[in-house]
Amino acid sequence: MGIAANIAEDWHAALAALAWQVDAGADETILDAPLNRYDLPAEAPKPLAAKAFSSSALPVASGAADPVAVARSAADQAGTLAALQAALTAFEHCDLKRGARNTVFSDGNPKARVLILGEAPGAEEDREGRPFVGRAGQLLDRMFAAIGLSRTSADAESALYITNVLPWRPPGNRDPEPAEIAMLLPFVERHIALVDPEVIVVVGNTPLFALTGTKGILRARGTWAQTLGKPMLPMTHPAYLLRNPAAKREAWADLLSLQARLR
Ligand code: URA
DSSP states (O other): OOHHHHHHHHHHHHHHHHHHHHHTTOOSOOOSSOOOTTSOOSSOOOOHHHHHTSGGGSSBOTTOOOHHHHHHHHHHHOOSHHHHHHHHHTOOSBGGGGGOSOOOOOEEOTTOSEEEEEOOOOHHHHHHTSSSOSHHHHHHHHHHHTTTOBTTOSSGGGBEEEEESOSSOOGGGOOOOHHHHHHHHHHHHHHHHHHOOSEEEEESHHHHHHHHSOOOHHHHTTOOEEETTEEEEEEOOHHHHHHOGGGHHHHHHHHHHHHHHHO
């Protein structure tokens, strides 16, 4: 018998021995020497939170003035949507901007009666520079088209205006941090004031949280509330509806409620 045949025979023999031991209940391997697992390691590992919240991970550029105050001042000085877009594009206090290709400002007709407020751009929106152009956005368009509303309509009656809480894509589509939402909220509030829609539709938890300080879109959806002096309808995010098609029935009820409100 050659060497190769010996190796093969040893391998089969070893496997058979292991199988026998597993059948017999020996399902853990042990070391030759005992190991005290309660011993402290020579160097204690750093807590995860300390790493996650190190200054380089914070969205606020270090050494900056209070970013919320800077945002408020810049937003309040903008007298037109074009000025607000320029002020937002020039805002340097949010690190999300550094990883983004575009500042995604808005889409649709600023004369629309309905303003939709989403969360943040995804990869496609970041590439194109327009909100809601990916799969979720296509569903959003179909949903609102079902009640006769479109972002491409020139007629205010049937038009939509769409924007997001954050104009820059969070890396890996992670949820926006409360600090990011807080520093961009002055721009969102000014944006809504300048467009002055009749109703605001918030889609998903992030815009609900941004405008009301509360979460729980599944509980809040379908119930009209008041924000910034305007009626607000919370709805589930179209990305959620893509993952949970059964929830489309409730979304349809919410759209009918919106349609009734506009009549
Ligand atoms: N999801 C959002 O909330 N906004 C977009 O623009 C795209 C996806």
